[in-house]
Amino acid sequence: MDSSDHAARARLKARAHTAALAAAALAGAIAFPLLAHAAPGAGATAPDFALKDLAGRNQRLSEFRGDVVVLTFWASWCGPCRGALQSVGDAVGTATGGPVAIGISLDRDAVRAASVADSLDLRFPSLLDVDQAVGRLYDVQHLPLTLLIDREGVVRESWARAPVPPAVLVQTIGELEP
Amino acid sequence: MVSRVRHCWLIVAGALLALPGAAAVAGPGAAGASDLPPPAKIRDLDYGDVLFHFFQDDYFAALVRLEVASELGRIPEHAGEAELLAGGLYLSLGMHAEARRRFDALLAGPVPQSVSDRAHFYLARIAFQRGYLDDAWRSLERIRGTLPGELEPERRLLAANVLMAQGRYREAADSLDGWTDVTVWSHFARFNLGVALVRAGDGARGRQLLETVGIIEARDEEQLALRDRANLALGFALLQDRQAEPAAVALSRVRLDGPYTNRALLGLGWAEADAARPQRALVPWLELRERPIVDAAVQESYLAVPFAYAKLAANGQAAGQYRQAVSAYAAESKRIDESIAAIRRGGFLDAVLDAAPGPAAEPGSAGWLWQLQRAPDAPHTRYLYQLLASHEFQEGLKNYRDLRIMQRNLRTWAGSLEAFDAMTAAREAAAATVEPRKAEMLAGTDLEGLERRRGALAGRLAEIAEARDLAAVATPEELAQWRKLDELEARVAALPPGEKHDALAERARVLRGILTWRLDETYKLRLWHLRAGLQEADAALAETRSRLALVRDAGDLAPRSTAGFAGRVDELDRRVSRLQPRIDAAAAAQEQVLARIAVRALEAQKARLASYATQAQFALAALYDGAASGGGR
């Protein structure tokens, strides 16, 4: 086998592997080791995960299928994140159709994350990603990161680095096609 | 005049009591998890896997896994239950025809009564929903025992509904007599019967039943809504019977903030007006008029209010309000035109689905019986609340939503199939390079020859051991020496007797002795070494044998299996490609059908507004006439 064959086989293998991951993720019950990969862009299914919330309850993203989900990654050491969380809270309160907001804190210190969440008086759950496994899964490069996920679990929009103005978020939610 | 009033009341009452026939369906999912008996021993893990998804209301995932497991024979211990579950899942997912086929097939064979009872129940429900009352009754009669959990009260409700639909009110009433529980099912039964009796002319009994439902202790939203409905129906039935006071009492029980409030406010006003208290009638009517004019009751209040004012001889105000009504109706009519235009442009179903509340807002909305309760207030969707009250429209909407989900499902699988295609191609390529090497290896290994030689060696060894054949275990040097010794002894034998002969013979004897002794000493050792060598050879031979077998087997399997996969991948890809456009077409067709229904309903609303406007004009004219001819009535 010459080198071009090797390369071709390697490419095929890589494609097969990634796509097989997607297929397995869809198949649901087939557990497949999740590798960190590129941030899900618009049109991609949001990778599923489970994390503990501040009350110690496990929450799984896929259980929110059927609802519009606004997912916001934040951390206590990120200033603009507080504004982002509040914007999201405001937007979700006014948008029609009952979207669900979820925050994910990348703080390694759960206590600090909890106290920040408390101080912001957030009306939506915050999940603790102490190992930053989900942060890696979503390839979070800049905080805050807000993702708009439609009722079938597909990422439709994302905003990074700065808070989303509530009006924009509300409008985008309103424009979603199922 | 009086009779016309009564006639009109009948119409109002009729319109309000025009409840969908299948009023009975309450609660989540058709194949609710309450259907299953408490966890029996799970004997097949794959069936447990199905249940794990089912209990989380993930019906599609459960069904796919169930079909896979059934097909592969992985769930033999749960055969009957599995078929029943499959039927229930098909039902939950809106595939009534398939569900019916499954239940029929199930009943064709021997099944335990608990299974057949439930199958008959589901068949009865399907038949009823499609309007086949006799079939429904027949199926119900074949239920022998008590159904588990929530199914039993649902069965009783279904039986009552069937009887009512057949006009057998007495039997329906009798069936409700012994039913004293406080489940929502029994309440629904009484409500339905109450309405049916009122319609059939037995107002007294009907109202009595409605009264019992109107005062239930409601524990959740569903029961609250039912209570409101009962009070509303009761109120209008009483109005129909000219019993204004009791009507007011009943209508007052309706919540101020619910789906039936507006009609209740309207009716309350009429109760007061009927009791000749127009001043009091104004209270609910004025409240009503402040509400969004999309609602029919609100539209009517625009006429009711000036009617009351006219009754109070405040003709100037009445006239002003009639004019206000006319312009309000015109504005609303224009908005309807805009909505109709928006619907005709397309995309309105998406707007409805998008803005409807999801499961977080309304628990239990999984599966086929997801009920849209509220339409959002947007240009496309302003009037859809009334439409959404229609069973047929809801079913169509659910179809549309399901079709979109199906599109996504196929898109995802199409992507996976690309990956599978690449995988099988890679495997075939790998197998193709490995094949020639394997063949070579197989050809170059003469296993039989090796075994023959080994056998011969073993035999020889046994002989040697048997005969203590020292010469056989000797080394080549020793053999040479032994032979030399033989030659020496031969020479000695050839010599004439004498000193030379004796000396040589003695030497030969000593040498022979030494050699023999040495061989003897080392015989055991050497035999052991030989045997050990043979054992090693045996082990190596065995391993070679098994490796060759594996290679041969793998060689047999691999080309067959990869070729099989490639073919399957291709076939599935074709099926996916053929199904996708059909789903797209069905979604488009469904959207068109629903759009037509919506436009028709909106046009009907325009017609109503037009007639109201006409009424207002007439009333206005009458007022002017009255004023012109001097004095009120």
Add this chain to the structure above:
Amino acid sequence: MKEHIGRRLPNRRRQLSFASTLLLLGATLLAARADAAEPASELRTVDQDVQALKKELVDLNRDLFRLEEELLYPASTQVAVFLSVNVGTFFALDSVQLRLDGKEVANYLYTEREVSALHRGGVQKLYLGNVKAGDHELVATFTGKGPHERDYRRGTTLRFEKAVGAKYVELRITDRESALQPEFAVRQWD
């Protein structure tokens, strides 16, 4: 919070006859019903189409599911680990971790919905993977809260031999009569 209609009015006025009724009520004669004229047959046709399409989709998904499993996890190398719960009192399972031949292959957090499904008799397919023929070691650990908020953490090790057919392992969380504590019990099938 559920206010009711029917507030009392202050004044009473003289009785007025309910004469001219207001053709208003006549107007309700024209109130059209929502689902009037769309030919029921057209709706039914679309509905039948949709049902048929759904059925095809289910069949297709079934066949795709099978293909995927055979392709990615052929029986010769397949090992499947299931989790079931059979306890008398409620045990809130929090997480389960699996290590196969020293490598972590699963670390699952359980939500309330999943715990409830397990308690009702559902069995979770926790892990599906591939291993070579021969001996392997599976280490499973679970954590959770029992009644009275007591925390539990238990582990178990299973050595198994992978032969030609798919290997099923059932991890069963059960409470022994005597200890009334949740423990692992393990069963395996070839």
